[in-house]
Amino acid sequence: MNIVELKKHVSDFRGALDRLDWFSMPSNFRKFPLGTCGAISDILAEHLYKQGIQEIEYVSGVSCQHRQNSHAWLEIAGYIIDITADQFPDCNEPVIVTDDHTWHHRFKESVRRPAGFLNGFKSTSRPTLNAVRDLNIVYKAALACL
Structure with a gap:
């Protein structure tokens, strides 16, 4: 897949997320994009896998300036594929697809793993059944808005 096709898939998916009624979603997603970067990254990864894109990595890090801040992307x-960076005041881009890592270097990498949550969860950590259920709810709702 070329970068133009990738950007289209990513932008379309963010557009679908923007159309969701977040108050009908599980409570931990209701402030989208704020505080949802990890879960949304895994959800986006599943969509990209369905488009035939492979070798997707989930990356998260802790802010070098403000240790209480963290962020995740693909x-x-x-x-870098990031559809939640606009939760930060200095980033107004709802969709980032770039090979420029400058903005993301403010986060010291703490996790890098295969992205996604279906088929046995690709992470080394195991989410609760409720977490997987919530991810599926948002994923299916987003697909319905595409």
Whole structure:
């Protein structure tokens, strides 16, 4: 897949998320994009897998300046894919697909793993059944808005 196709899939998915009624979603998602970057990254990864994109990594890190802040995004072949960076006051881009890592370098990497949550969860950690259920609810709702 080329970068133009990737950007289209990512932008379309963010658009679907923007159309969701977040108050009807599980409570931990209701402030989207605020505080949802990890879960939304895994949900986006599942959508990208369905589009035939492979080798997707989930990356998260802790802010170098403000240790209470963390962030998560996807990486594919050196490209950053981020659809929740606009939760931060200095970023007004709802969709980032770039090979420029400058903005994301403010977060010291703490986790890098295969992205996604279906098929046995690709993480080394095991989420609760409720967490997987919540991810599926949002994922299916987003797909319905595409």
